[in-house]
Amino acid sequence: MERQILHIDVNNAFLSWTALEKLDNGEKIDIREIPAVIGGDESKRSGIVLAKSMKAKECGVATGETLYQARIKCPNLQVFSGNFKTYRKYSDKLYNLLLEYTDIIERYSIDECFLDMTNFLAGSSLIKKANEISKRVKEELGFTVNIGLANNKLLAKMASDFEKPDKIHTLFKNEIETKMWPLPIKDLFMLGRKTAPKLYNMNIKTIGDLAKTDKNLLIKIFGKYGRLIWEYANGIDESDVKYIKEDPKSIGNSVTLPRDLRQIEELEEVLLALVEQVTYRLRKTKMLATTVNVQLRTKDFEDFSHQKKLPMPTSNTKDIYNKAKEVLKEMYKDKLPIRLIGARVDGLIKKNEMQLSLFDSKGDEKQEKIDNIIDNLNEKYGYNSITRAGKLNINDIVNIKPKE
């Protein structure tokens, strides 16, 4: 029996949801109806387009470009800032509505879900369900979605990406040739800006061209990835809808600095603030890190990262910060002006699965207690209510707030 999969994609999610929040707060203008974008903050050197209204799209404004470029294309563009809490709220509303249709929902991102409807059709058809969901989301939640219908996740996702907004598309096996193969290769999921030109040079220009290319040749050139894009071009995808939330594999926090830094002491202060956020989130998940990773971006946008194993798995701020400092010191030798710094913990394991070690020291327990006290104070009184001595003047450099 063929699986019955839906992919639900919120149209211009960040902008639509911000529009609803504004209307809810009594504002008269619906920013979905004017040339508008949700953007970063140019004064913080993060001025890019995160979402755009249809009117802005008509001017040629693209997600990811700078607000500066967007304004050139669209001189009367209005820029608004978004809010993660708002996004979370509407994302949850959508999820709860979808739960009325099936338990098997994968929250692929904050604004996308896969639904496995195979055992939940009860005599109805997939298209009927899709129509009902679309209508209910619009009427009950106030925003629109695109829905893709297919027999696997890949095709459902490709289908939801066809004409927008507020549309339902099917992409069944017998439609692949007419609906998907004529599209340019860059439209294929997982085929990005680096691979498209390489295929172009091989005279592979459409998804159909890729589908008809010799699979073994692609594997020879691109390895596993070659197999993947060949299978996707042919509409092959056996992956399941992952409806059980998995443990994270890494947790990170990075920040673009308001000005380039070249003093390691300044970088260390920012690093401490980042590590505090990261380890706080790590402790919330009841996991321990085995590796610490530090990322830097120079003013010329050159990225590099270094990592080191911890002597034993931990979630202590102090241990992880000390390791991060060690990594930073080793990697930051040529004093290039630094635009961005990030800290990430990797190789996470469940805390209760860690073997008890002879090396577990009293020091660890002590650090754990300190972290717990600080976590509790932070939750009660807000971030930065208490801070370690080293961080006292980093707020002059950057103010790092938790995401949620």
Next chain:
DNA sequence: TCTGGGGTCCTAGGACCC
């Protein structure tokens, strides 16, 4: 007032062991 931040997965090379 150009260019975010959070992730996952894969590859390739070196170290090290048997």
Next chain:
DNA sequence: TCTGGGGTCCTAGGACCC
């Protein structure tokens, strides 16, 4: 005129996604 080979761990970098 030789100089294995397999396996695992670790690290750096890169590709992709939203």
